[in-house]
Amino acid sequence: MPRDRPIYIIDDEPQMCRSLEMLLALEGFETQSFPSVEAFIRDLPRLPPGIILSDVALGGLSGLELLQTLPSLDRSDPVILVTGHADIPMAVAAMKSGAADLLEKPFEAQRLLGAVAAVRDRILQSTLLEQRLASLSHRERQVLRQIVEGLTAKQIATRLDISPRTVETYREHLMRKTGATSLAQLVRFAVEARVTCVPL
Template sequence: MSVELPVYIIDDEPEVCRSLALLMAAGGIPARSFGNADLFLDLVHHLAPGIVICDVVMPGTSGIELLQSMRSNGRQDPVILIAGHADIPIAVAAMQAGATNFLEKPFDPDVIIDAVALARQSLNRASVNDSLADRLSPRERQVLELVIGGATSKEAARHLGISPRTVETYRTKLLEKTGARSTAHLVKIGLEAGLGSERHSNVGSA
């Protein structure tokens, strides 16, 4: 049975913290509340990775500033920002800062539970993607980069100085390692893992 990621609730309204903590507890999700962002930031290095639900407007450090501080210090926990009086500029600023979701108070309990579930999925997916490059051999990574760049097996073979059949063998291994259902799915997985930044559209003309 998988262990639920903790949820960290940050809001200067005690009633919001209490209601969200009770909601998480009802779903079997461990939760911890903080009255402001500065308290959370003081302890974040000692906290296990989790999902953060944080009010945007609070005394002291704002929700967006908290998110920016976490990212600058290497914390990639998904952050759901909430606001009592949201407007389009605040919502845009939240998403640009890297918020996983942005919700306006008052929200339906199912909405926040769904947001937490989506945040958990994004964290799990990021964990898998981050480890992909480490699981590939240098040659497998080269082949994947070329596949992402749109190279055919013949073009990739010419670029790497190997036979097209060998490229196909590597492609098959990549499908097995990544669990991809097709080449298109393989490309999607590679892109999500941050591979393929260099396009190889001209490999055939080399």
């Protein structure tokens, strides 16, 4: 699998940055290090989407604050947080804020590489799903929206002025195009991709 996303390391310990850079470079990753969240945010507009590996406790803004700030900066880069003092409240706060993982120092190299691999797998699956959903016709997306709303085939048919059998045909197309193996999975795919803002 190509290492197509750079990894941005945010840590105020130069030695830690160098160690992580060497480890990740050996695995074929492009890396760039920053001494603070503020420095990273300054450079963010020119940085391509990547995977962020940030210490929690930094001199200025924390890694957790970065995680909470990213959406307002119109970025959705996955964030793996690293901390020397993990506790349950911090873990809960990290997960609620959308952290991809929380690693406690000292951690083994394989633990970090496993966390990065898991993030990359999720990115790949999300990209594939976006591509599949992009291939849907306007009518298929309309039917999918009604399915997500919980309507039956008969109700969808009435709302869209088509026959129930046509609705079933569209549903079969949706299952095939998205790769969903069940109606529940189809709905989950649609919700994850926010396929609900389709005009009727």
